[in-house]
Each structure stands twice: as structure tokens, then as C-alpha cells.
Amino acid sequence: MKTCRTFRARIHGALDGSLPIEAVFALEEHVRGCAACRTVYQRERDLDAALARLPGPPVERVDVERALAGIRATIDREAVAQPRRRFWLPLSIAAAAAAVLLFFLLRRAPVDERAPPIAASTTRPPAPSPTPPPVAEIAEPPEAAIDPARLARARDEVRCLLASAAEALPPWGEARAASEFAAAVDEGARDLERSRWPVLRLAEGAIADADPAVARAALRYVGARADRLSVRTLEAAFARPESRIDAALALCDAGDVALDALASPLRDPATRGFVLARLADRGGDGAARVVETSIRVTAMNAADRTACIREGLDALARIGGPAVPAILRLGSEGTLSSDETIDALAATEGAAEVVAGFVTARPKGVQDGLVLRALAALQPARALPLLERRALEVRERRREVIECIAWYGSEGGLAALLRLAASGRIAEDDLEDAILATLDRDRNAGRAVVEDWARAGRRVELSVFQRFLLGHPVPAAAPALVAFGGTEFLPTADRRWSLLLAGELGIPVDAELLADLFQRLKPSEKDLKAACLLSIRALAGSERVELLVETLPPRNARRVVAVLADADARSRPITTLTRLARELENALATSVP
């Protein structure tokens, strides 16, 4: 008896039309009696129906004649470019083979040419000729075998071109100068190129030329036009003291293909500085990676470790955002200290934004703790909501994340911490220190948060914050308590006790916040006004109260002053505060019309 699995394996064939009709009948019979297979069968049929409903290609938009014209034009263009394409096919293969052979001959040439074997090279004077010799005589493809005499003439031609173009090459030419110089050489070598002489390889042969100007020009040309094979030649040239500087410059010119080969110039004190500068100008991930490796190596080996690291970090700072992962990796593995890492990031433009992106996913080799420390130092605004979400959702390193938020401080950091407390998903004990530290660093942060949330009507968060302040009576809480006193939608009793507590905890400067609130309160809010006056008196003395009540009608002002003077005279303890408040309320009440 066949199982559902067997039948299901046949569904595709049945819909596809490739299953014998008997098997289709058997399948359909099974499907009628098996609900699970029926579902699968129906789903496959639905898929077929949906595929059948897909709109067809808009063939009506196709203009075959226009397309045909385009095809003809392309074929014609190619025919013009390669008039004897089929005839040339075997020859082009032969030419490629010849080029490979030529390459190997030339690769060995620099070693041999210490005493140049080619007559033309030895007879030519070292000074560059202003005009290259005619190339017509060598303008035939070297498709079959290389005639040593023609090869010598081609090499001599390239040497001559290099020599004449080298006059325009400044000694410390930047990449653009090298590129312009190479373009000038290419212009002169057009006939050679047309004859399929590998100009780059011929130039490589000139790197060991006896004439330093030619050798230097050859190096810079090869750098500007380098492929992977040329890089090895340039590395070999770097190993020779006489061509070290120009080879390093050429490797810099060579771009991505030679990035890894810059390791040696970066180790050499003679070339390190300008190679770093060139890498910094170049920028990008690749340059950052090379500088990172060089810092790692010099940190281990260099005698002047600090200076070398400083140079490398300067280059990374100039590279900017792409260098941030490199700096963090160096810090994570211990090559840089935590402080060095943070300083380097601070000096790197755009680092804060890049580090913000690592809150949720960081690059390989970068420590989470270091990212958090960097965020605490750099404080990119974008990272704060990410940190808040992470603290809420991820238990790992939660304490460090909360500390990091606390370092943000000010209104944003405090609001984030209080939202975490209001979420109920993090124990208040875990947040206590962070919230208090934030309030300590910025006394006005709490007031700003309360005013902002009061405007937005965020009762739950406000109530959590107020409860926290009442449970943690610290001087830094006073401005926030004053703000609670001014929050209209809170119960009056809560507002009054907030104001009285502000008077008890605050410092003299908080009296001005209370005075400001006193002025804004409605005449009917006598109890709150009384609480303000009591707190002002506690923080700034009776003189400040007398100054404030000058705005009241004289009779009320006199009564307020009298009540407070009487309280002072009797040295009433704080336990009579309620009675005093009541008396003040009465004193203020008469001022209401």
C-alpha cells in the first residue's frame, strides 16, 4: 500500500503532465480520501493557476525592425573594429602565446641587464632623447616568434619614451601626476600597442635601467598601469635600496591591486610617512585595513612604538568612517589601550555615527564593551534609542548599556533611563545608580524631562519618576520636584508635597525656580503658592519671600511676612509645617477678590 509520501512525490508529476494517466487516477483517488494530501494537492494546483495568471510579456511593445537595426549596427561596428576577425583568430592566439613568452623573457631581463645584453641599450646615450625614433619598422605583431633584434628595438623605444616623458614627472609626484605621466607615455607608445607589444612588460624591463631617470620613470609608469604581475616587480624593486623610494611611490600609485604589497614600505621608516599619507588620501576600507595591519606590526616590533602608532592613527583619522572598525579592532585586541582607542575615534571624523551602527551588530573582532565605552565617550544621538531598545530586549551586558545611557546624561539620557524604569521589564535597582548619576551631572535634566512629558501628557512615566524622586531624596532632584509642582494634571496633594520636598532638598538657586512657579500659579492655587513660599524661605531666606510678595496687595504681603516672622520668632520645628502652610494659605486667601 502506497503511503501519503509516495503520493505527494507524484503530485508534481501529475500537474506537470509527466505522470502516466493511471498514476494520476490513483493519486486523485487517494487525494479524495486524504485531507492532508488534498491540501497539498490543492496548494500545488493553486500555484499552477497563479502562475498561469501571470501577465505575459508585453510583446506588443517590441519593435522587431528597430531591434534588427540595432543588431545590424552592433555587428557592423564590430566588423569595422575587427575587419578580418576570423582570419585573425589563430593569429591572435599566437600573439597571446608570444606575449606570454615575451613576458617571461622580460621578467628575467632586469637581472641580466645589470650588464645589458641588448646592443641598442648600451649604445644609446643615457640622456633621454626628446623625440622617439620611428616605430614603423617594428609595427608588426610579434605573433610567431620573437626576433631578438626587434625586441631590443621595442625595449629601446619604450626606454626612450620613458626618458623623454620623465622630464614632466615631479620628484615626489602624487598619484595624479603619475597618471598624467603614464598617459603621456601611452600616447607615445600607441604604435607599439597597436602592434601588440606589451608596453607594460617592456617598461618593467626598464626598471633596472642604468640611467636613474629612466629607472625611476619606468617604476612610476608601471605603478600607474600595474596589474598583479607588475606588483611583484615593484616589490622586487623596493628591495633594492637605490629604487626603494620610487618603488614605494609606484606601489602607492598602483591602487587596490598593490594594497597588500604596501606592508614592506610601511615597515620601512624611510617610506612609512609618505605611504601613510598616500593611504590616508586614498581612503576606503582597503587603505584602512592596510594601515591597521601596519599599526599591529609596528606596535609589536618598532622601537619607537608610540610614534609609529601615532602616525598610523593619524592616517586612520584622516581616512574617516571606513577606519572606525580598524581602530576598534586594534583596541579590542589590546594593540591600543582603551583610552588610545577612544582618543583615536574622537579624532576621526564621522566615527560617532559609524560606532552608533555597531550597537546592534558589530564587525568581527570588535568587543562589545569597547563599543559601549566608545559610545559613552562620543555620544552620537542616533545610538541612544538603539541603546535603550537593546537594554530593554537583551540581557547581555545590560548593566554596561545602562551605564552608557547614563553617560549620555542630560534630558535624552535621563528620559531613556526613566522609560526603561517605566517599562517594568528592568528592576528599578538596576537603574537607580544610573538615574541618580544622570541627575547629579545635570540638575536641570530632570526638570526638562518633567516639563516635556507634562506637555505630552505621559502620566505613567511621570508617576514613575515622581515615585523615584520621593524614594531617593537627593539635592539634584529639587528642580525636577519644582517642575512636578507645576504639572497641572497631577493631583494637588502630589504637587504640594513635591514643592515642599524641593524646599527641603534643594540649594539656594532652586529658590528662583520656585519663585518663577509662584508667579505662574493661579490665585486660587493657594496651597501650592503657600508651599512655594515655605520652600523659598527654606532655601533663600525670608528676604527672598518679602521680595516676592511685594507683587501682592500690601495687606496680603504684610500678613504673609507676619506669619513667617511669627514662625521664626517661635522657632517652630518642621513638624508644624502643615499648620504654617495653612496659615499662609489664609494669608494669601484674602487677596482673592
Next chain:
Amino acid sequence: MARTLDEMREAATEQALIRRARSGDRGAFDALVRGHFTHVYAFLHRMIRSHEDAEDLAQECFVRAWRSLPHYREQSAFSTWLLRIARHLAHDHHRAGGRRARTAPVEAASAQAQPGPSPADALARREVVRDVADALQRLPERLRAAIVLRTIEGREYDEVAEILGVKPATARMLVMQARRALAQRLRPEGAP
């Protein structure tokens, strides 16, 4: 499958055109282009869902066919050979990321093609068509080619295999994989 007399006559004519084109007769090649351009374009459009790109690639397909005619040994049908070139072009296009650049919206086309009896039905159908088209575009290029050639264009497995450069059994497996992947992508979240 036995071929009809008309098909045989047509094939003979096509063979003659191919032979002439191979010897450099541009007129014969033009006739081949006229005969096959729409089919090649249709396949490419199903693969990359962009009229402009499909038209450009179809032209490129015939340019390459012209270049490669000397190597065409008539071991498979000319149309199959063309589609094989077209499939390689679609593959390259996909790798180059061109698909994302100019993908045509499906909604409009499907709405015109399949009006429903009521606005609600039309909307639901349009959404299904759009989902299927999107899921099809998200399939790996090889699987997409397999299901387009077999299920949508209705080609025989031998021909699908020729175009994809695989054995017929592999082509069958690819079509099956494509259907599974498509069903997986279209299944609502949480469905078994």
C-alpha cells in the same frame, strides 16, 4: 514527438537560413532574427521583468548568436540554442544587479490582463498575481529559468535541459525545487 509536415518544412527552411547565415549572408540572419526575436524577448522578460532590459538583452543575444554561428553544430534546435545564449545573458544581468534597476510593476499589467467580476475580487487576484510575480523574481536565477521554461512556457524537459545545460533528470529536479521554493515563499506565515 512526431513533427508535422509544416514543422518539418519550417525546420528545413530554418536550416537553410542558418547555413546561409553561417556563410555570412546577413539577409538570412535577418530572417532568423525576425522569426525568433519575440520568443527570445518573451523569455528574457519573464526572467528579468523589464521591457527595456529584455529588449536590450534580446538584441545582445542575436549579436552573440551571429558571432557564434560558426560554432553552432545544429545538435539542438536553433531556438533552443538561442535561449541558451539568452539564459546566460539573463544570468549575467542578474549577477550585475540590473534586475533591481528597472523592474516593471506587475500590478498594472495584471489588472489589465485579469479583471475580476467585482472590485474586491479584482484586488485579491491582483495581489495574488503580484505576490507570485515577486516570489518568482526572488527565486535563484537557475530555478527561475527552470520554472519559466517548463511551467510557464510549457517546454519539454529535454529542451529545458538543453537550455539550462543540464541533464533532463536534473532539469526535472530543478523545476520541482523551484515549485517548492515558490510555494514556500507564498505560504502565509504560520501555515503548515
